Each structure stands twice: as structure tokens, then as C-alpha cells.
Amino acid sequence: MKRSVGQILGRTGIRIPLILWTIAVLYPIFWMFLGSFKSNAEIYRNPWGFPETLNWQNFANAWTNYNIDTSVFNSLIVTVVGTILTLVLAIPTAYAIERINFKGSKLLFTLYVSAMMIPMVLGWIPLFFLLADLNLLDNIYGLAIVYAVSQLPFTIFVLTSFMSTIPNSLEEAAAIDGLSPYGVLWKIITPLTMSGIITVTIMNAIQFWNEYFMALIFLQSSGNYTLALAIDYISSEAQYTNAWGTLFASLVIAILPVIILYAIFQRRISQGMTEGAIKG
Amino acid sequence: MVQSKKQKYTFLAFCLVPTFIMFAIFTLYPLFSGLYYSFFNWSGSSQNKEFIGIGNYIRLFNDAIIPNTIIHDYFLVVTKVIGIMVLALFFAVALTQLKIKEAPFYRIVFFFPNIMSVVVIGILWTFIYNPSMGLINSGLEFIGLESWTRPWLGSETWALPSLVLPSIWAGIGLFMLMLMGGISNVSKSYYEAAEIDGANQWQQFWKVTLPLVWPQIKISILYIVITTLNGSFVIVQVMTAGGPNNSTHVMGSYLYQQAFVQYNFGYGATIGVMILVLSLITVLLLQFLMRRDKVEY
Numbered sequence: 001m002k003r004s005v006g007q008i009l010g011r012t013g014i015r016i017p018l019i020l021w022t023i024a025v026l027y028p029i030f031w032m033f034l035g036s037f038k039s040n041a042e043i044y045r046n047p048w049g050f051p052e053t054l055n056w057q058n059f060a061n062a063w064t065n066y067n068i069d070t071s072v073f074n075s076l077i078v079t080v081v082g083t084i085l086t087l088v089l090a091i092p093t094a095y096a097i098e099r100i101n102f103k104g105s106k107l108l109f110t111l112y113v114s115a116m117m118i119p120m121v122l123g124w125i126p127l128f129f130l131l132a133d134l135n136l137l138d139n140i141y142g143l144a145i146v147y148a149v150s151q152l153p154f155t156i157f158v159l160t161s162f163m164s165t166i167p168n169s170l171e172e173a174a175a176i177d178g179l180s181p182y183g184v185l186w187k188i189i190t191p192l193t194m195s196g197i198i199t200v201t202i203m204n205a206i207q208f209w210n211e212y213f214m215a216l217i218f219l220q221s222s223g224n225y226t227l228a229l230a231i232d233y234i235s236s237e238a239q240y241t242n243a244w245g246t247l248f249a250s251l252v253i254a255i256l257p258v259i260i261l262y263a264i265f266q267r268r269i270s271q272g273m274t275e276g277a278i279k280g
Numbered sequence: 281m282v283q284s285k286k287q288k289y290t291f292l293a294f295c296l297v298p299t300f301i302m303f304a305i306f307t308l309y310p311l312f313s314g315l316y317y318s319f320f321n322w323s324g325s326s327q328n329k330e331f332i333g334i335g336n337y338i339r340l341f342n343d344a345i346i347p348n349t350i351i352h353d354y355f356l357v358v359t360k361v362i363g364i365m366v367l368a369l370f371f372a373v374a375l376t377q378l379k380i381k382e383a384p385f386y387r388i389v390f391f392f393p394n395i396m397s398v399v400v401i402g403i404l405w406t407f408i409y410n411p412s413m414g415l416i417n418s419g420l421e422f423i424g425l426e427s428w429t430r431p432w433l434g435s436e437t438w439a440l441p442s443l444v445l446p447s448i449w450a451g452i453g454l455f456m457l458m459l460m461g462g463i464s465n466v467s468k469s470y471y472e473a474a475e476i477d478g479a480n481q482w483q484q485f486w487k488v489t490l491p492l493v494w495p496q497i498k499i500s501i502l503y504i505v506i507t508t509l510n511g512s513f514v515i516v517q518v519m520t521a522g523g524p525n526n527s528t529h530v531m532g533s534y535l536y537q538q539a540f541v542q543y544n545f546g547y548g549a550t551i552g553v554m555i556l557v558l559s560l561i562t563v564l565l566l567q568f569l570m571r572r573d574k575v576e577y
Contacts, residue, residue: 014374021371022389024449028404028415029392047413089299096295100288108296115307119510119559121532122552123310125317125539129324130310149306152299181291210397213514217540228399232518235403244407251400258395270391274457277503 029255035248043244058249062234068250070223071230078144078215078226079208083201085148086155091197094159095185099171109160115153124217131218138220146218147208154276155200161275162196163189199272202265206258227254317549324543336550345526345534346551350558352440353530356447357508357562361501363448364455368500371452372459373485387460391453398450402518405446409433436527439520443528447508447515455500462496463489498570505566509559531555 035043036058037051062068096102097109127146128137136142166189174188175181190197212228219225225233231250238247262269318336322329340346371390375383393401408415411431420428432442466489474484490497513532516522522529522537529537531551539548 011378011380014378015380018371018374018380018386021367021452022386025389025393028408031415032400032404044413048415048418089302092295093299096292100292100295102292108300112303115303117506117563118311119532119552119555120307120311121510121513121535122314122549122556123307125545125549125552126310126313127306128540130305145302146306149302152303152307181287182294185295206395210395210399212397212399213517213536216517217536228397231399231403235406247403251403254397255400258397259392262392262395266388266391269395270387270453270457273394273454274461277454277458277499 032248032251032255036245036252038245038248040242040245055245058245059253061243062246062250062253066230066234066246066250067222067225068227068230068253071225071227072253074140074224075209075227078140078147079205081141081144082147082151082208083204085144086151086204087197087201089148090152090155090159090200091190091193092185094156094163095189097156098160098163099168099189109156112153112156116157120150124214128217137218138224140219140224140226143215143218143226144208146214147211150214151204151207155204158200158272158276159193159196162193166192198265199268202261202269203272203276206261206269209254209257314549314552317546318553320546322544322546324545329546332546336547339547340550340554345529346554348526349529349531349534352528353509353512355440356444356512356530357505359441359444360447360451360508361504363444364451364504365497365500367448368452368455368459369497371456372463373489375456376460376463377481377489387453387457390456393450394453396450398514399518401446401450402515405449406433406519409442433520434524436524439524439528443515443519446519447512451504455504458496458500459493462493466492501570502563502566505562506559509555509562531558 031048034049034051035047037053037055038046039055039057042052093112097105131137131139131142131146134142136145170188170192171184174184179187210228211226212232215226215229216232219229222230222233227250231247231254234243234247234250238244319331319333320329321332321335371386374380375386380386407413409417409432411417411429411434414432416432417429420426430438433439470488470492471484474488479487509531511532512530513536516528516530516533517536520528522533532555535548535551535555538544538551
């Protein structure tokens with residue numbers, strides 16, 4: 001009996017840090033949602049409590065006066081174009097590396113994978129001038145291309161490991177039935193890798209939606225700002241305008257899609273990231 | 281598969297060449313020409329690009345801010361590795377070894393900051409550190425420690441340490457999951473054997489868990505080091521932009537300032553080369569230091 005009392009105490013004791021950390025994670029996020037419903041006066045008066053009324057003014061203000069509508073649209077385009085382009089580029093290469101015997105396939109794989117460890121900051125300066133030469137600077141499609149290529153190594157890496165689990169016999173049977181290799185890739189391999197494709201696509205989408213630094217360098221006019229840049233702009237303005245409520249509303253707009261994706265694909269996202277990190 | 285050699289090579293080319301061309305244009309070429317640019321004095325326009333040999337590198341060694349940016353980067357590396365590993369290991373052990381019913385809830389909550397945008401994290405924490413309204417100062421006042429309140433991000437001494445907390449906050453979940461994966465792979469029989477031998481939970485942790493999840497610990501540390509050296513500047517840029525008075529500049533944010541704010545593109549590229557070299561050396565050194573024979577019982 002004595003031992004079980006000790007154990008119960010131990011269990012409760014171990015829960016204290018867990019609960020504290022839960023509060024540390026959730027409270028700021030929660031508080032950001034609360035702040036988005038408060039007027040500026042209320043934020044100053046009562047920065048950490050509940051709002052007195054549900055006030056949607058901040059959202060309307062962010063949406064219309066701070067061009068968040070344009071930025072959401074830009075972020076959506078960059079995310080959608082970026083993720084599709086990543087898949088178009090990555091699926092055939094992942095298949096060739098994983099399934100076709102050719103000289104240098106190991107080398108090519110190593111080249112792609114080692115690019116994950118290289119700090120890309122060095123490349124951003126030449127990339128800036130390259131995009132300028134290609135007329136893709138300050139252009140959301142240019143940014144989408146840069147994003148897609150930046151996630152290529154990770155995507156190829158994850159897809160090859162998914163493809164390695166597909167049995168060879170399926171492809172052989174399809175080839176005997178007269179399917180061309182293009183048909184095998186499109187009709188057999190792609191559907192069978194769908195689980196992996198969904199996982200990398202969600203992760204790439206979150207990555208592109210959230211990305212800040214490349215957007216900061218490669219986009220210049222406010223009409224092209226992605227959400228991250230628009231928020232950064234509102235934040236630096238808020239020091240003078242004190243438009244904190246608007247800032248919180250725009251943060252909420254940025255984080256909502258991520259929360260929804262996480263709510264649906266929680267297991268996929270955490271597994272994908274953990275495995276990507278472990279094997280990479 | 282029944283197909284001619286020619287067909288096979290056409291298909292291979294179809295699969296590999298377009299992707300590789302894109303990769304070469306947007307990844308390989310920029311990296312190598314970054315190396316090349318580091319030998320020029322260049323403010324962006326094509327006329328006044330002047331070859332100055334190792335001039336930028338001499339400037340790098342004489343720039344008083346550079347050693348500070350390196351120290352700041354490694355300060356973040358060390359504090360993040362310690363902070364994240366201690367907490368992530370503790371949480372991972374707590375959630376796997378002690379049968380806690382609501383463990384999945386903690387797992388889901390702790391991981392969430394990992395997929396938040398650095399901009400959101402940075403702005404949120406800037407507000408938490410806000411001298412008048414922020415949670416930290418309000419909290420200190422609430423528990424009667426008014427003398428501890430300070431303008432965290434506005435102070436040259438406290439700004440850099442203040443960046444550590446958001447980074448740990450945002451990073452813990454991923455490493456906790458990696459370690460949990462390692463721990464759940466350790467066979468139960470080792471713990472049973474340890475228990476029979478009279479080892480308490482603390483001893484079990486040191487003698488069984490730690491050695492057997494060493495591979496995951498090693499990968500986690502390497503991963504934190506790489507992502508910090510290659511990416512710490514993002515949170516710096518969002519929260520302090522290197523200030524106050526350069527006290528939080530890390531290598532990457534200093535590169536950004538030199539290249540894209542002051543238009544010293546050649547010198548910026550030189551800083552980029554330094555980041556590349558330092559991060560490669562650090563990773564190789566760490567791999568050498570942490571090689572430890574695989575433990576098998």
C-alpha cells in the first residue's frame with residue numbers, strides 16, 4: 001500500500017511540469033485569439049484577460065485596410081503552385097532513383113539529400129540576381145518556383161522511402177500487359193504512393209504558407225506580399241499606430257489554416273516530420 | 281521490363297533531366313556563384329563589380345561585429361541544445377514510461393508550435409516580452425518581483441538570452457517525438473531485468489534508456505545544431521532585426537543586413553561562405569565527438 005501511495009504522488013508530481021508546459025504552449029496561442037477580439041483600449045487596459053464583447057472589427061480592419069485579403073490570396077497561390085510544382089518535379093525523379101538501375105543513381109540521391117544540410121543563405125544573394133534576370137523578382141510565381149526547388153530534396157527523400165515499399169511484381173505485371181514506363185509511373189506508382197504524396201504535400205504546404213525569409217528577400221512591392229510579410233509589416237507599424245488588435249487578427253488569419261490542417265492530419269504531420277528528421 | 285535500351289534512356293531522361301535542371305539553376309548555381317561573388321566588391325549594379333581577390337575575407341577578419349555574430353550563433357546553439365534536450369528527454373520519458381492516460385493530449389499540444397510560422401512565433405513572443413503589457417513583466421509584478429522586470433528585447437544584455445525561450449518553446453515537440461520513438465523501441469525486457477536487479481527508475485533512466493536511445497539523442501543534437509546555424513537568423517530578424525546595437529546579430533542576419541540592406545553583396549556572400557564553412561566544420565566535429573559504439577545488451 002505504501003508504495004502505491006508513493007506512486008500516486010509521483011504520478012501527480014510528474015504531471016505538474018507537463019501541465020505547466022501545456023499552459024506555456026496553449027496560453028499564448030489562446031491569448032492571441034482573445035486579443036483579436038479586443039479593441040486597442042481594451043488591450044491596454046486588460047491585455048491578458050477575456051474580451052468584454054466579441055468584436056470582429058479587427059478582422060475587418062486587417063482584411064480591408066491592411067491588404068490582408070491580397071496577402072491571403074498571394075499566400076494561397078504560392079502554396080498551391082509551390083506544392084504542385086514540387087510534386088511534378090519530385091515524383092518522376094524519386095521513381096527513377098528508387099526503381100530504375102542506372103549508373104550514378106546513388107550519387108544523384110546523395111547530391112539531393114546533402115542539399116538538405118547546406119545553409120541556403122549563401123545561395124540567396126545570387127538567386128536574387130538570377131530572379132531579377134529572369135524577370136521573376138518581386139513575383140509570387142517566381143517565389144513559388146524557388147520554394148518548390150527548396151523542398152525538392154526533402155520531398156524526393158520521403159517519396160523514395162515510400163516507393164521502396166511497393167512490390168516490384170506490380171510494375172512487372174503492368175509492363176507485361178503492355179503499359180509503357182510512363183503509364184506505370186502515372187497509373188501504378190503514383191496512386192500507390194498516394195499516402196506519401198499526401199504527407200509531403202501537407203508538410204510542404206505548411207512550410208510554404210509559413211515561410212518568411214525568402215519572401216522578405218524576393219518580394220518587394222506590398223501588392224505581392226505573402227501573409228508572413230504582411231503581418232511583419234503590420235507588426236512593425238503597430239509600434240507607432242498601436243494597432244495591436246489588427247495585428248492579432250492577422251496572426252489568427254495566418255494560423256487558422258495550419259490549426260485546421262493539424263487537427264485533420266495531426267498524426268501524418270508529426271510522423272512525417274519526425275521521420276524526415278531521423279533519416280535525414 | 282520489356283523495353284529497348286533507347287526507350288529506357290528516354291524514360292530516364294524524362295524522369296531526371298527537367299528536375300535536375302531546375303535543381304541546378306535554383307540551388308547548385310546560386311551556391312557556387314555565391315562562392316564566386318565573395319571575391320568581388322559589388323553593390324548590385326553590373327558596371328561596378330570589381331574583383332578584389334581575398335579583400336572581402338580580409339575585411340571579414342577585421343570586422344569587429346563578425347566575432348560577436350559567431351559567438352551569438354553558438355550561444356544559441358548551446359543553450360538550445362541543452363534546453364531542448366533536457367526538456368524533450370524529460371517529457372519523452374514521462375510520456376512513455378509512466379503510464380499517463382492523457383499522454384496523447386500532451387503529445388499533440390507540445391508538437392503544435394513546431395508547425396507554427398516563425399513570424400507568428402516571433403510576434404507572439406515579442407508581445408510576451410513587451411515591457412509594459414507583456415506576460416513576463418506582468419507575471420513578475422504579480423508575484424512581487426518588480427525589480428526583475430526589464431525591457432527584455434530592448435536590453436543589450438538580455439535581448440539574446442530572451443531569444444532562447446521562444447526557440448525552445450517552438451522546437452521541443454519534434455525532438456520529444458523523436459526520442460519517444462527511440463524509447464518505445466527499447467524492449468520491455470530490459471526494464472524488467474533492471475527492476476529485478478533492483479534498479480530504481482532513476483538508475484533505469486541512466487543505465488537503460490539513455491544508452492539505448494543514444495542514436496536518437498545524437499541525431500536530435502545534430503539536427504538542432506544544423507537548423508540553428510543555418511536558420512537562427514529568421515527568429516532574430518522577426519524579433520529584434522539584430523538590435524539593440526547589434527547585440528543579437530547572428531551570422532545570417534548580419535549577412536542579410538550587409539547584402540540586402542546596405543547592398544554590399546560581395547561582402548554578404550563572404551559571410552555566407554563563412555556560415556557554410558563553420559556549419560560544415562561543426563557538424564563534422566560533432567559527429568566525431570559523439571561517435572560512441574552502439575550499445576547492445
